[in-house]
Amino acid sequence: MSSSCIEEVSVPDDNWYRIANELLSRADITINGSAPSDIRVKNPDFF
Known part of the structure; x- marks a missing residue:
């Protein structure tokens, strides 16, 4: 299991x-x- 809960989001x-x-x-x-x-954009629906 990864120590980070945040994954990269494609813009x-x-x-x-x-x-x-x-x-x-x-x-x-x-x-x-x-x-x-x-x-840093975490939500792909930001745009």
């Missing part, structure tokens, strides 16, 4: 994801990136 490649990604990239923020300021 959809649709218009809402593209819009959010473009806006956040202007602030140097990446969706599911490795930097502390990056946003």
